Structures are given as C-alpha cells and as structure tokens.
Amino acid sequence: MIEVENLKKIYRLGDSKVRALDGVSLQIQDGEMVAIVGPSGSGKSTLMAILGCLDTPTKGTYRMDGQAMEKLSDNQLAMIRSRKIGFVFQQFNLLPRTSALENVMLPLSYNGVKGKTRQEKAQSALEIVGLSDRSRHHPNQLSGGEQQRVAIARALVNEPSLLLADEPTGNLDTHTGADIIRIFQNLNRERGQTVVYVTHDSFIARHTNRIIKIEDGKIVGDEKVENPIEAGMPRLDDVLAPAHRDEGKAGQVL
Amino acid sequence: MNFFENFRIALRALTANKLRSGLTMLGIIIGVAAVVALMAVGKGATSGITSQVEGLGTNVITVSTARFFREAGSTTQTLFYADYETIEEEVGSLAKTTPYFQIQASVVNGDRQADYSVTGVTSNFASVNAYTVSRGRFITQQDNLGEARVAVIGSQTSQDLFAGLNPLGRDIQINGISFSVVGVLASKGTSGFSSQDDVVLIPLETGYSRLFGGRAFSGGRRTLSGITLSALDAEQVDSIIAKVEYTLRREHSLTLRDDLGFSVTSQSQMLSTLSSITGTLTALLGAIAAISLLVGGIGIMNITLVSVRERTREIGLRKAVGARRNIILAQFLVETLTLSILGGLLGTLLGVAIAWVVSLSGLIAATVTVDTVLLAFSSAALVGLFFGIYPAYQAAGLRPIEALRYE
Numbered sequence: 034m035i036e037v038e039n040l041k042k043i044y045r046l047g048d049s050k051v052r053a054l055d056g057v058s059l060q061i062q063d064g065e066m067v068a069i070v071g072p073s074g075s076g077k078s079t080l081m082a083i084l085g086c087l088d089t090p091t092k093g094t095y096r097m098d099g100q101a102m103e104k105l106s107d108n109q110l111a112m113i114r115s116r117k118i119g120f121v122f123q124q125f126n127l128l129p130r131t132s133a134l135e136n137v138m139l140p141l142s143y144n145g146v147k148g149k150t151r152q153e154k155a156q157s158a159l160e161i162v163g164l165s166d167r168s169r170h171h172p173n174q175l176s177g178g179e180q181q182r183v184a185i186a187r188a189l190v191n192e193p194s195l196l197l198a199d200e201p202t203g204n205l206d207t208h209t210g211a212d213i214i215r216i217f218q219n220l221n222r223e224r225g226q227t228v229v230y231v232t233h234d235s236f237i238a239r240h241t242n243r244i245i246k247i248e249d250g251k252i253v254g255d256e257k258v259e260n261p262i263e264a265g266m267p268r269l270d271d272v273l274a275p276a277h278r279d280e281g282k283a284g285q286v287l
Numbered sequence: 288m289n290f291f292e293n294f295r296i297a298l299r300a301l302t303a304n305k306l307r308s309g310l311t312m313l314g315i316i317i318g319v320a321a322v323v324a325l326m327a328v329g330k331g332a333t334s335g336i337t338s339q340v341e342g343l344g345t346n347v348i349t350v351s352t353a354r355f356f357r358e359a360g361s362t363t364q365t366l367f368y369a370d371y372e373t374i375e376e377e378v379g380s381l382a383k384t385t386p387y388f389q390i391q392a393s394v395v396n397g398d399r400q401a402d403y404s405v406t407g408v409t410s411n412f413a414s415v416n417a418y419t420v421s422r423g424r425f426i427t428q429q430d431n432l433g434e435a436r437v438a439v440i441g442s443q444t445s446q447d448l449f450a451g452l453n454p455l456g457r458d459i460q461i462n463g464i465s466f467s468v469v470g471v472l473a474s475k476g477t478s479g480f481s482s483q484d485d486v487v488l489i490p491l492e493t494g495y496s497r498l499f500g501g502r503a504f505s506g507g508r509r510t511l512s513g514i515t516l517s518a519l520d521a522e523q524v525d526s527i528i529a530k531v532e533y534t535l536r537r538e539h540s541l542t543l544r545d546d547l548g549f550s551v552t553s554q555s556q557m558l559s560t561l562s563s564i565t566g567t568l569t570a571l572l573g574a575i576a577a578i579s580l581l582v583g584g585i586g587i588m589n590i591t592l593v594s595v596r597e598r599t600r601e602i603g604l605r606k607a608v609g610a611r612r613n614i615i616l617a618q619f620l621v622e623t624l625t626l627s628i629l630g631g632l633l634g635t636l637l638g639v640a641i642a643w644v645v646s647l648s649g650l651i652a653a654t655v656t657v658d659t660v661l662l663a664f665s666s667a668a669l670v671g672l673f674f675g676i677y678p679a680y681q682a683a684g685l686r687p688i689e690a691l692r693y694e
Contacts, residue, residue, distance in 0.1 A: 114607060
C-alpha cells in the first residue's frame with residue numbers, strides 16, 4: 034500500500050523556483066491498477082520518480098507498506114528499488130549487446146540472487162510476458178514490442194510490490210501497444226500486481242481501474258473507471274478516421 | 288555482484304568499442320614498454336661496467352696521478368719511479384706491486400695501422416692485473432734488464448693488426464720503432480666503454496730508453512703513469528691504501544693538510560662510484576619512461592570520462608533496477624583496471640622484446656629483471672586505479688532520475 038501526504042517537489046532554476054509537485058496526497062491500495070494522467074510538464078513524471086524512489090520529495094511524507102521513504106539514504110533507496118519496485122520506461126532501456134535473459138537477470142544480480150536461481154527466475158519472468166523462446170536474443174534482434182516485453186519481465190523479476198510504467202506504449206504502434214497494455218491488465222487481474230501507469234493519453238488511461246489527473250503539480254481529479262476498456266479495442270477516433278497513429282516509431286536501446 | 292561479473296561487464300563494454308579501447312591501451316603499452324626497455328638497457332649498462340671493473344682483478348688498488356674525479360683546485364703531483372720502489376719496500380709483503388708508464392702511440396703492421404695505448408710494464412704486470420697469456424709468453428725480467436724490443440699484445444690488437452694470422456715472431460712498428468711480438472693475451476671480455484683487450488705492452492726499461500722520450504722524465508728522474516697493487520688479502524685493502532697514501536705524503540713532503548695530488552683507489556671504491564652513476568642514469572631513464580606511462584593514464588581517464596558521459600542512461604537504468612553506488616564505482620574501476628593491466632601485460636612483452644633486440648644488436652646486453660617487470664606492471668595497475676577513480680566517482684554519483692532522462 035502506498036500513502037502519500039502533501040508531497041512537494043521544488044526545483045530551483047536560477048533565481049526562480051519551479052513547483053513540480055505542489056501538495057499531492059493520495060493512497061493506492063495493493064492490487065490496484067491506476068493511471069496517472071496529465072499533460073507534459075504537469076508533474077506526473079516527477080510524481081512517478083518519487084513513487085519509484087528514484088528521487089526524494091522536498092516536503093511531505095511517502096510511506097510504502099508502512100515504511101517511510103522520504104528520509105532514506107541513496108543506498109537504502111537503491112535497495113528499495115531493487116526489492117519493491119519494477120520500472121518500465123517508454124524507451125525500453127535495455128542493455129545493448131546483452132541477451133534478453135541477461136537483461137532480465139540484471140536486477141537479480143544487484144539483489145544478491147546467485148547463479149542458477151537467477152537464471153530460473155529470469156526465465157520464468159520471460160515466460161510471463163510470452164518471450165521464453167527469445168531469451169538468447171539481443172535487443173537489436175527483437176521487435177519494439179518484444180523489447181518492451183523484455184523490459185516488463187525485467188521489472189517483474191524481483192516480484193515488486195509496485196510496477197511503475199512510464200508511457201510504455203509511447204514508442205510502439207497501436208497494435209503492439211495494445212499487446213503491452215494487455216500484459217499489464219493480465220498482471221493486475223491474474224496476479225494482483227499493483228500497477229501505476231503514467232500516460233498523457235486518456236484513452237489508454239481508461240484501460241485501468243482508476244484515473245488520477247494531475248495538472249500544475251496538483252491532483253485535479255481522482256475517479257474510478259467503472260468499465261475499463263479491454264486492451265485491443267479500437268479508439269473511437271480511429272474507427273471514424275483510421276489514421277496510422279504512432280506507427281513505425283523505432284524503439285531505442287541505450 | 289562479484290568481481291568476475293564486473294570483469295565480464297567490463298570486457299563487454301571494452302570490446303563494444305575495440306578501436307577506442309585499443310588506442311587507450313596503446314598509451315599504457317608504450318609507457319610500460321618504455322619503462323621495461325629503458326630500465327633493462329640501464330641495468331645492462333651497469334652490469335657491463337661492473338663486470339669490466341671486476342675484470343681488473345680482485346683486490347686491486349691503483350695509484351695514479353690522474354684522478355678519476357678531479358676536485359676543483361686540486362693539485363697534481365708527479366709520480367716517480369722512486370715512489371714505486373719505496374711503496375714496494377713498505378707494502379711489498381702485503382701486496383704485489385707493479386709500475387707502468389703509458390703513452391698513446393701509432394702501431395703499424397705492414398699496411399695496417401691504428402692508435403693504441405702502449406704501456407711499459409714489468410714482469411709481474413700480468414699477475415697483478417689478472418691477465419693471462421694465450422699464446423707465446425709474457426714480458427720477463429730478462430726483457431727489462433736487456434731493454435729488449437719485444438711486445439705482448441691484447442687479443443683485440445692481435446685481431447686488428449694480424450687479422451687472425453699468428454703474430455708471434457712478427458714485427459710491429461711503434462712510433463716507427465720495431466718491436467717483436469712475443470705473446471698474445473687471453474681475452475678478458477669486453478663490455479662497456481673501454482676494452483681491456485686492445486692493449487700493447489712492452490718492457491718498461493725499453494720504453495724509458497727508446498720510446499717514451501723526454502715526457503717520461505721530470506728533473507732527470509723517471510716518472511710513472513701509475514702503480515697497480517694487488518693485495519694478497521682482501522681484508523688488507525684499506526690498510527694498504529692508508530700506508531700507500533702515507534708513503535706518498537712522506538716522499539713528496541706533503542702534510543696531512545695538503546692535497547694528496549694522487550689518486551689511490553681500490554676497485555671496490557671505483558665500483559661503488561660507477562654503480563652510483565649508472566644507478567642514477569637508470570633511475571633517470573625510468574623516470575622519463577614513467578612520464579609516458581603518466582600520459583597513458585591521462586588517456587585512460589579521458590576516455591573513461593567520455594564513456595561515463597555516453598553511458599549515462601545505462602548508469603541511470605542500472606541504478607533504477609537497484610545498483611548501489613559502490614557497484615557502479617566498481618564497474619568503472621574494473622574497466623580502467625582491465626585496460627591498464629592488459630596494457631601492462633602487452634607493454635611488458637613489448638619492452639622485453641625491445642630489450643632483446645637491443646641485446647641482439649650487440650650495443651648493450653640489456654637485462655630485464657623480475658623487479659623491473661613487477662615495477663612496470665604494478666605502476667600500470669596503479670595508474671589505471673588512480674586515473675579511473677575520478678570518472679568512476681562521477682558515474683557512481685549520478686542521480687538516477689537525471690541519468691535516465693539524459694539524452
């Protein structure tokens with residue numbers, strides 16, 4: 034369970050202060066699938082960074098499973114990231130010249146999991162995302178969707194309490210993106226995985242059970258989604274004017 | 288995350304950019320090779336000179352007017368034949384003594400001609416200086432008494448003037464005076480600056496009466512270039528030197544305050560002087576080579592800084608999935624260490640190869656010693672560590688969120 038109280042993040046740019054987060058409070062229960070929606074510059078990425086323990090708030094409290102996060106040292110935060118949080122990024126961020134299996138094994142190696150157990154865990158994480166037959170392939174031998182699935186397996190491998198996804202379909206075409214969204218939905222429904230899904234796209238957001246809207250560093254809406262869209266359903270505007278949105282955007286490795 | 292895994296990550300990162308890694312390593316390779324090769328040459332020269340001085344014969348003391356090192360304002364005295372006779376009386380029971388007078392002279396055999404040091408000696412010159420005769424005989428007392436025009440030549444002289452033919456019984460002209468060759472010395476081996484094998488020896492008395500001319504006399508008295516003593520007991524060398532110096536002061540009416548004006552040195556003194564010179568030389572060569580190693584280290588640091596910059600997002604990702612500070616630090620340190628240690632290995636091989644080629648060329652017998660290799664190798668590793676620390680700290684200190692967003 035995640036409890037955030039009056040969270041503030043203030044950046045200094047020269048003489049001026051930028052309030053990226055300006056008093057955010059929210060709770061996310063275990064097993065929820067939540068979308069955080071907002072335009073660029075709204076503070077949703079900052080919120081995600083703090084929820085993911087990549088960054089610390091200037092003010093406010095953040096408790097995950099009852100543990101206070103805001104005062105932890107860099108190394109303690111690294112340990113929390115390694116044990117409790119899985120990240121999926123828009124740009125996949127796979128290590129080049131490194132097999133899918135080894136990419137998935139990376140968080141395990143930082144978590145002290147040894148040799149054979151490490152391989153088995155990574156292999157079963159790849160099975161969850163349906164890529165067990167691709168484990169020896171390198172990122173440049175995989176399609177964009179496959180790369181993102183490797184990234185999801187990497188995020189899952191330490192069995193995190195919280196799976197954080199930051200625009201994971203942003204670099205994928207609509208069809209492949211739907212596959213990725215379906216994976217998140219299945220993880221949430223079948224395994225009770227808590228998912229926080231950051232996006233600017235309200236159509237994608239409606240695939241989740243709850244939408245938190247954020248603007249100018251403040252929460253401006255928090256509503257339940259009664260009938261989440263099933264992944265693979267067409268967009269209304271795609272039906273009316275089938276344009277090839279987001280197609281052919283290349284994925285990126287580091 | 289153990290060392291082996293870090294090493295594998297390092298190798299992967301380094302092989303990803305082979306040309307760059309190779310060029311970076313080249314700096315270290317050249318530095319280490321220079322250290323190994325130059326130290327080997329230095330040590331080779333040292334041991335060459337040392338073995339030559341040792342070749343003079345053990346327990347040898349030389350008395351000469353010419354000093355090895357002249358101090359400013361020192362006065363030079365003339366060494367008389369009479370001094371030799373007095374010294375022989377004083378220390379003859381403790382050491383074999385032999386006088387000599389040396390000139391530079393042109394020596395001719397037919398159409399072959401060269402300048403040599405021609406030394407007038409007595410019959411015990413060979414035993415004092417540890418020369419042995421390989422063919423014929425040495426100069427005898429009889430030769431001196433009879434002022435015989437005979438000569439004993441060194442093995443190199445024999446090679447130069449007779450080109451392998453038997454010189455015994457043949458005549459050579461020294462400054463136009465004919466001498467008959469009666470003996471050839473065995474080679475003492477040459478290494479270092481001057482050979483002991485390109486000598487021409489004649490009877491001292493013959494020299495005084497026929498060859499040396501007026502320069503061998505001072506005030507009507509016979510002079511000497513030097514006296515060589517060979518102590519019968521190595522323990523006695525220092526007391527013999529003291530006695531000789533005392534005798535010379537007495538004979539030349541010098542008080543203890545006066546500058547002696549002679550050099551009375553034992554071989555071990557000369558050896559320590561020489562080895563301190565060549566030691567300094569070797570250290571200097573090593574220091575010059577170390578500078579190139581330093582430059583190589585700066586190259587490593589430079590390229591690692593670039594690499595940290597390029598792989599900022601990778602570092603961000605590693606941190607995001609749980610890598611702690613020290614793990615990132617170790618990852619980059621292992622990378623620079625791998626470069627420098629591999630460079631150290633290749634550099635050592637190259638240095639040994641260079642030393643081998645130098646030895647083959649016959650200039651100097653370059654000797655690669657274990658401590659040279661260890662020194663070069665460990666300084667390469669130290670350079671890698673030292674110049675790797677700053678970039679590694681930079682990488683380790685990156686904030687994960689900023690690193691992930693780095694374009």
